[in-house]
Amino acid sequence: MEQGHASLYRRIADDLKAEINAGTYAAGDALPSESELAQRYGASRGTIRQAFAALRTDGIISSRRGARRTVHGGPRLQDFTALLSFSHWARAIGEVPSGRVIDLERRAATEQERGHLDLPDGAYVYLLTRVRLLDGQPVMVERTAYPDRIGALVAGMRPERESITDRLGELGTTFADAEHTIDAVRATAEDARLLGVRPGTALLRERRRSTDPAGVPLEWSEDRYLGDQVAFTVRNSVDHNTLSRWHSPPTAD
């Protein structure tokens, strides 16, 4: 699921996720008790509880006092990077991602961009416009603004061939936090042309601001999805919430 910074509770959580994904525990099934897992892993109860909390965070399980934890049905988990990176998401749902760069330019940031990226007057940004495809079909137009420092790195990449998020990670820039705003808009003439639909088609718009661990903005993006192709799902309970992006085939209800 993840690679190994490997605290014990993370490894236990990943083991459980793997078993759930493999069908060892199906939707509605009861999971092992805390005490059983504590024994199996030679860990204390607190560590086991931490592992379960991680699964709860991903919206995979539910729990009530007195009864065993059970596996949730419905849409499967998607981790943080699947929400941030189109490439990760596509691979997670078993589709082949691709993309086409429409434009990449560097120019002075607008007031709005400076606001979202915490930039001073006169700062520059890189603007990347891409069409994203799943299995060869366009599903999304992405318009991303990067601060100068990040954009300079992005400009040296080949976005058709590699994930920008992954590449930035290799270069030491880590995405840690993101805020998404989701609403509906009609396709502009340009949107329509890029997506191959008629102007006025209902699009799902996601505006996203991503930051590093210290809260420094790394990107500000506006993505427009075909409304009949992509949806977001959220599972929430009295003390938890999870979001995942979802792809519904054209035949769905």
Place this chain on the structure above:
Amino acid sequence: MEQGHASLYRRIADDLKAEINAGTYAAGDALPSESELAQRYGASRGTIRQAFAALRTDGIISSRRGARRTVHGGPRLQDFTALLSFSHWARAIGEVPSGRVIDLERRAATEQERGHLDLPDGAYVYLLTRVRLLDGQPVMVERTAYPDRIGALVAGMRPERESITDRLGELGTTFADAEHTIDAVRATAEDARLLGVRPGTALLRERRRSTDPAGVPLEWSEDRYLGDQVAFTVRNSVDHNTLSRWHSPPTAD
């Protein structure tokens, strides 16, 4: 924030939320350290960490090893009920909610409804159609299916005057979990008539399945929001996600 089942960590968390909402700690500010709070409340460090975990769950703070926790900027927290109940949400954002019942009928459930509500063949459902308004302006059409047992209770209510969620709670039916799917659709002729817009307008569609603590479905709803009036926001990080519904005034960007 909540009333008092009142475990210690919940009370601490609520105190912190209140201080944040009151402006004692503003966006970007550092929060008290674990040790300071442990002393102040006479609690152990673990309990303080539980309280902070609850704030993390609401997406209102961030934390990194070595540095103090800080308050997040951006959209303010909305608790679980604000996502479930239009009335709660409206009050949380300081607007006056109202509604108009378009239709309430009881009939045999469709196959789709039986699927979403885990009902057997031949089961009946109540179907409630409402238009929801903020400050007198229509912003949403809500079409909700209730299982017979719940619907019978709903049928005896006055939805114009009281929150169905609240009233069901008083009658002992607790909402504990919900799954939301969000996408974009065009307004049908009926949508358009009810919302006072032109057919084809882009609408934000939320489909919601809510369950009780044991996982028994309580409602299946399809809500359609005006795309330029309402948005959903999500904050997520490497190990956490939060969703909130958001209302953008017509003048917003």
Place this chain on the structure above:
DNA sequence: GAGTGGTCTAGACCACTTG
């Protein structure tokens, strides 16, 4: 009544940030 998860304590060591 046995088992289970929810809450809480008191301690420990470590990785990291900050002055």
Place this chain on the structure above:
DNA sequence: AAGTGGTCTAGACCACTCT
């Protein structure tokens, strides 16, 4: 170097579910 959050242990009591 001091302070802070991240991880982990070993115990305790309680509320609740299940059969």
